[in-house]
Amino acid sequence: MAAPRRAPTAHDVAALAGVSQSAVSRCFTPGASISEETRQRVQAAAEQLGYRPNLIARSLIKRRSTIIGVVIPGLQNPFYAAMLEALSADLATAGYRILLFNAPARGTPDPVLDEMLNYRVDALILVSSSLSSGLADECQKIGLPVVQLNRTTERSTVSSVVGDNHGGAEAIARFLLACEHERFAFIAGLETSSTGKAREAAFLGTLGAAGKPVARGVANYAFEEAEGIARQMLGGANPPDAIFCASDHMAIAALGVARTEFGLTIGRDISIVGFDDIQMAGWPQISLTTYRQPVRAMSSRAVAMIEAQLQGTGTGSGLSEVVPGDLVVRGSTREPAHGVIDLGYERVWRP
Amino acid sequence: MAAPRRAPTAHDVAALAGVSQSAVSRCFTPGASISEETRQRVQAAAEQLGYRPNLIARSLIKRRSTIIGVVIPGLQNPFYAAMLEALSADLATAGYRILLFNAPARGTPDPVLDEMLNYRVDALILVSSSLSSGLADECQKIGLPVVQLNRTTERSTVSSVVGDNHGGAEAIARFLLACEHERFAFIAGLETSSTGKAREAAFLGTLGAAGKPVARGVANYAFEEAEGIARQMLGGANPPDAIFCASDHMAIAALGVARTEFGLTIGRDISIVGFDDIQMAGWPQISLTTYRQPVRAMSSRAVAMIEAQLQGTGTGSGLSEVVPGDLVVRGSTREPAHGVIDLGYERVWRP
DNA sequence: TTGAAAGCGCTAACAC
DNA sequence: GTGTTAGCGCTTTCAA
Numbered sequence: 001m002a003a004p005r006r007a008p009t010a011h012d013v014a015a016l017a018g019v020s021q022s023a024v025s026r027c028f029t030p031g032a033s034i035s036e037e038t039r040q041r042v043q044a045a046a047e048q049l050g051y052r053p054n055l056i057a058r059s060l061i062k063r064r065s066t067i068i069g070v071v072i073p074g075l076q077n078p079f080y081a082a083m084l085e086a087l088s089a090d091l092a093t094a095g096y097r098i099l100l101f102n103a104p105a106r107g108t109p110d111p112v113l114d115e116m117l118n119y120r121v122d123a124l125i126l127v128s129s130s131l132s133s134g135l136a137d138e139c140q141k142i143g144l145p146v147v148q149l150n151r152t153t154e155r156s157t158v159s160s161v162v163g164d165n166h167g168g169a170e171a172i173a174r175f176l177l178a179c180e181h182e183r184f185a186f187i188a189g190l191e192t193s194s195t196g197k198a199r200e201a202a203f204l205g206t207l208g209a210a211g212k213p214v215a216r217g218v219a220n221y222a223f224e225e226a227e228g229i230a231r232q233m234l235g236g237a238n239p240p241d242a243i244f245c246a247s248d249h250m251a252i253a254a255l256g257v258a259r260t261e262f263g264l265t266i267g268r269d270i271s272i273v274g275f276d277d278i279q280m281a282g283w284p285q286i287s288l289t290t291y292r293q294p295v296r297a298m299s300s301r302a303v304a305m306i307e308a309q310l311q312g313t314g315t316g317s318g319l320s321e322v323v324p325g326d327l328v329v330r331g332s333t334r335e336p337a338h339g340v341i342d343l344g345y346e347r348v349w350r351p
Numbered sequence: 352m353a354a355p356r357r358a359p360t361a362h363d364v365a366a367l368a369g370v371s372q373s374a375v376s377r378c379f380t381p382g383a384s385i386s387e388e389t390r391q392r393v394q395a396a397a398e399q400l401g402y403r404p405n406l407i408a409r410s411l412i413k414r415r416s417t418i419i420g421v422v423i424p425g426l427q428n429p430f431y432a433a434m435l436e437a438l439s440a441d442l443a444t445a446g447y448r449i450l451l452f453n454a455p456a457r458g459t460p461d462p463v464l465d466e467m468l469n470y471r472v473d474a475l476i477l478v479s480s481s482l483s484s485g486l487a488d489e490c491q492k493i494g495l496p497v498v499q500l501n502r503t504t505e506r507s508t509v510s511s512v513v514g515d516n517h518g519g520a521e522a523i524a525r526f527l528l529a530c531e532h533e534r535f536a537f538i539a540g541l542e543t544s545s546t547g548k549a550r551e552a553a554f555l556g557t558l559g560a561a562g563k564p565v566a567r568g569v570a571n572y573a574f575e576e577a578e579g580i581a582r583q584m585l586g587g588a589n590p591p592d593a594i595f596c597a598s599d600h601m602a603i604a605a606l607g608v609a610r611t612e613f614g615l616t617i618g619r620d621i622s623i624v625g626f627d628d629i630q631m632a633g634w635p636q637i638s639l640t641t642y643r644q645p646v647r648a649m650s651s652r653a654v655a656m657i658e659a660q661l662q663g664t665g666t667g668s669g670l671s672e673v674v675p676g677d678l679v680v681r682g683s684t685r686e687p688a689h690g691v692i693d694l695g696y697e698r699v700w701r702p
Numbered sequence: 703t704t705g706a707a708a709g710c711g712c713t714a715a716c717a718c
Numbered sequence: 719g720t721g722t723t724a725g726c727g728c729t730t731t732c733a734a
Contacts, residue, residue: 006414007471007493009727020705025729035703050489055469056416057727060407061710063357067450067470074436076630081432085425088453097470098451099418102439118406119418119448120358138401142358223630256635279427279574284607285636360711371721376713386719408711412726705734710727717722 008049017045028053059120068306069121071101071113073128077221077249078278079295083127083149086299094303096122103129110135117144123306125149128193131158145309145317149302150293152194156318159309161302163293164324165198169244171327172273172291173206175349176242178336179271184214185240187229187250189221196246199275203244215240219250226250230257234264241270242333248274248281248290255288255332271333277325287331298323359400368396379404410471419657420472422452422463424479428572428600429629430646434478434500437650445654447473454480461486468495474657476500479544482509496660496668500653501644503545507669510660512653515675516549519642520595522678523624524557526640526700527593529687530622535565536591538580538601540572547597550626554595566591570601577601581608585615592621593684599625599632599641606639606683622684628676633697638682649674 010024017024019038026032027042045051059065068091075081088098099121101112110132116124117138123145130151131139139146140157148160176184184207189196204214217229226245230253233240245251251274258264258272266272274281277292301321309317327349329340339351361375368375370389377383378393396402410416419442426432439449450472452463461483467475468489474496481504482490482497490497491508499511527535535558540547555565566587568580577596581604584591596602602625609615609623617623625632628643652672660668678700680691690702 011727021727022705022707022729023703025727026704029729033703038703050492052465052469054411054471054727056407056411056471057710058729059710060405060411060712060727061729063710065407070451075426075432075439076429076436078427078429078432081426081429085427085453088426088451092453097466100421100439100449100451102436102443114403115448118403120405120407141401252634252636260635280631283603284611285603362711372711373713373721374719376711377720380713384719389719405711408726409713410726411711411728412713414726703734706732708729708731710729712726713724714726715722715724718720 007054008051010051010053012049013042013045013051016049017041024051063120065120065122066096067099067119067121068096069099069101069113069116069119069124071103071116071124071126071129073103074221075102077247078280079247079249079276079293080127082278082295083299086296087125087127087149087303090299090303094307108132123147123310125302125306126151128195130194131155140317143312145306147302147305147309149298150195152320159305159317159319159321161298161305161321161323162195163291163298164322165195166202167322168275168291168293168325168327169199169202170206171349172244172275173203173210174351175289175327175329175333175336175339176244176271176273177207177210177212178339178351179242179334180337181242181271181334182212183238183240183242184212185233185243186214186216187226187233187243187245187254188216188218189246189250191218199246219245219253221247221250223249223253226253227257230254231261234258234262242273243270244273244275246275248276248278248288250274251288251290251332252280252286255286267331267333273333277328281328281330289328289330289333291327292325294323294325358405359402361402361404363400364393364396364402367400368392375402414471416471416473417447418450418470418472419447420450420452420464420467420470420475422454422467422475422477422480424454425572426453428598429631430598430600430627430644431478433629433646434650437647438476438478438500438654441650441654445658459483474498474661476653476657477502479546481545482506491668494663496657498653498656498660500649501546503671510656510668510670510672512649512656512672512674513546514642514644514649515673516546517553518673519626519644519676519678520550520553521557522700522702523595523626523642524554524561525702526678526680526684526687526690527595527622527624528558528561528563529690529702530593530685531688532593532622532685533563534589534591534593535563536584536594537565537567538577538584538594538596538605539567539569540597540601542569550597570596570604572598572601574600574604577604578608581605582612585609585613593624594621595624595626597626599627599629599639601625602639602641602683603631603637606637618682618684624684628679632679632681640679640681640684642678643676645674645676 014021026034219226274290281288329347365372377385478500570577625641632639680698
């Protein structure tokens, strides 16, 4: 009924318990030296008042917030949702909380990052986005660990964890060749993404070496744009019989267009391959052949890197790690002449 | 090359600029009175040092962190991912950051919440989870705004925003009756969820009034469990010809089983309806009839409630708001005798 | 073991 | 307009 009061402080508890305020602090500090008797008294008083230690004040003095800033784009893409969930679990286990920034998919998240740094996060994890060189320098100067997930930089000062974009895209190219396709197409995500560029280079490179040209479109990792590009490709003069999309999300869009608008039988008339292996790729209605990015492994590697840097052993800064995946074969592609291995619960391509 | 130093403080800037530390503070406070000349000096010094105001210190003194705690379960369910994205956007616009807690889908998130409160978040948004009565009391005592999203409580002190669970489920029942179905089934999410109970009550109630019994299973909002239940129902003695699933995610699982394992033609042999209208429900491969929960509207209502409570006008605490949706008709159901309205971009049922 | 005292980096009166 | 002075709620020496 009374007006909303302010939360009780350690002082209030101390007064009630008849001890000093520092005694209260000790009571809530794991390894502190405090007698059993006073701890009881303090405990009781704290309970009675509903006292909870103010972690804001604590981080001010400790210079550690146990909060880690996570910048991540469009959660509508299930790949990012899965990554965030994995990060959330791994960071919670490591004793960290997440300050979340849902970055715009395109463009630099600098203003947003600026804010994060002001909150004195203990580290930064950037999913599919990168630091401006200015900010990178600043982070290094103040010793703030940063790791980029699913993106690399030329800057050697920031660490990164990525899937095997090169190996994956190359495997996909070889796989489609083994399926005896003739007319290839590639639907790119963002022109600027290091990840996307690596996939494209490997795909085009491998097919180029085999003397195959590749049609190309850019869909900015957006579902609707991917539908548009697929529509245009399939409605064109010399339509592809094999499309590699730089993400599952776009591949599923293409799949829908091919089946619904062009009446194609997927896996016979055309093969469509994605990248990521999001949950939906395994749905029977979708059944998308795709290169798996092991989200959980990537997340835990990123968190391990952060922890290493936080440990301050100097290790871990500027490292770049590649987490290998698997080409999972499902119904959206023709059957290749060789190389498919049945693991029971799924089939993979290992030529 | 040098060892990692600590970030510069307002003091350092003041020293360099030859002004007092409070001048520095004023320089970074929007409406403060400061001469153009000193602001320049401070600005320059700050830039040179790479100074950034410490928001932790600021929140300590202001007793406002501009951080809002968001508790949300399994991001693997696209409904939650979409909700988080909406909240993130709305809260950013309102000037807040998100401290994220990915709660376990089942069970009470109390320990997690405890932590959040210690971080002195300005408010709490709980998606699909609820507060223990003890914590609810505590929040009210310290005047901390709390709103539950997609869940209600009997406790009148905490506000909530929900979709129209009753109206939606009733509409689905009437719709399936209009499709002249005979053998109904319901796949529940969590037994404990207020939302799920409301859907079930309305569905069973409406069909009961029409003299129709309803088979029932519980799948805990989990994809695999929903597949199991669907398998069991369809393989049983008197298989249903109409299934309502308490979420799209589960409905899509059922859809896959019905089509792939039982060879049923969806929309003819059987109708399957979901709830939420996640993005995938609209994919041509899925084409799920479902009751839409307007995620964006729900998010912005929740944020508005928070802001009202923060404004301290006393308004908004203990309010419960229902956001109406639409029954979106797609290919997973038979065509009803009447009531379908074509809006051009989609079809809805409004009898 | 315990309390007193000095801050962590900042904002907010209050004089000047 | 500007500096001085108190704190915000806590941790951490340092003596006692």
